[in-house]
Amino acid sequence: MMQTHILVTDDDPHIRELLRFYLQQERYIVIEAEDGLQASALLETEQVHLAVVDVMMPEKNGWELCEEIRKYYDIPVILLTAKGEMEDKAKGFLSGTDDYMVKPFEPEELLFRIRALLRRYQIVSENIITMGSTVIDRNNYQVKVGEQHFTLPLKEFELLSQLASQPDRTYTRDQLLQLVWGNDFEGDSRTIDVHIKRLRERFRSLTEDFQIVTIRGLGYKLVVNGK
Template sequence: MKHLLLVDDDAQIRELLRYVLSKEGYRVYEAPDGLEAVKKMQEAAIDLAIIDVMMPGMDGYELCDHIRQNYDIPVIMLTARDQLSDKKLGYENGTDEYVTKPFEPEEIVFRVKALFRRYHRVSSDLIRMNRIVIDRQNIEVSDGESVLLLPMKEFELLSQLAQYPGRLFSRDELIRLVWGADYEGDDRTVDVHIKRLRQRFADYADDFAIQTVRGVGYKVEVKTH
């Protein structure tokens, strides 16, 4: 299930889009402004953001720029402005699509589906953390000289964390994303697999680290050289 984030200070627009997008099978998160959206993205693994331009605190342009600096997800920008200069500013800040209000809800659905198809085609199968390269297509991890063989669940767990460096994942999220919603074990299995990954990559502490946020979960921090 894809996770979408709606960011708009108009509760009616959020309600309308939540309804039509939920019907399409998406899980929808909401935020009334950019600052709250930043928090939501730290808490949940968002796959696509739909954001309004004019918002208090942090406007849509600033939020789009923040997303581009920290995440690799598609962005649809909503605005009442239809000036070419405004659209230019939106695209310069990294938006993928620009939709002018008023709009038909079905148009958003079409654009969401199109963006997911586009991102699926062009998204890289390689995740780089300095010397460590994760090849998701061939299910391999290498350090530039040799291939490191990992059990499948360890590979999937590392890939999930590394795909979103700096983003905190709860144990429940990782269970759902890696083991599946129907997994009947407890979340201690995440701790066990994290311990194994840390042991395997102990010699690569200068490249990345798996950080524990006590009582919550884990995140990957990629070291800057």
């Protein structure tokens, strides 16, 4: 059975020691870094399945490290910070984090969130995404709900696939534009709103396996029901 490797990045040795204790109790393999630069180097050489990242660090802060992880690695990220203000949370999600915890935190809650994120990422295989009775097949650009097969307009399919590839991750409109339409697209974020509306209308009466949720002031995320 493959063991799960978790990267803990925090410049506070006491936090690293605390997390190491609880994570090893759960039989996770813990890889430690004391700042963002060290974490970047470890990500290049070590197998990592999830990263727990402190925001306020020297050399390279947690927001910058999170952006780097999101760009180059397909692993979930949990940001830790002493700041609980909404603008800091917004900045965390803008950098691509999957979850966000404010210090001081209960280690048991962090473990719960780690387990939940690892489960969500395992929903996705390379080309097939399964959400209950809904299957998104990237090989033939088809969606199957029960016994019904659908061929969606290309951008609707790509948008749904992107959201479903990382359930519960909040994407900004700009991120979705870049990921689905590309850097050369000259339209604006209203394009995302229109396509989200079409997807909701299309699947609302067909399935309760998932829903696309609006995150006010940020963007959208897909939630898998029953998970």
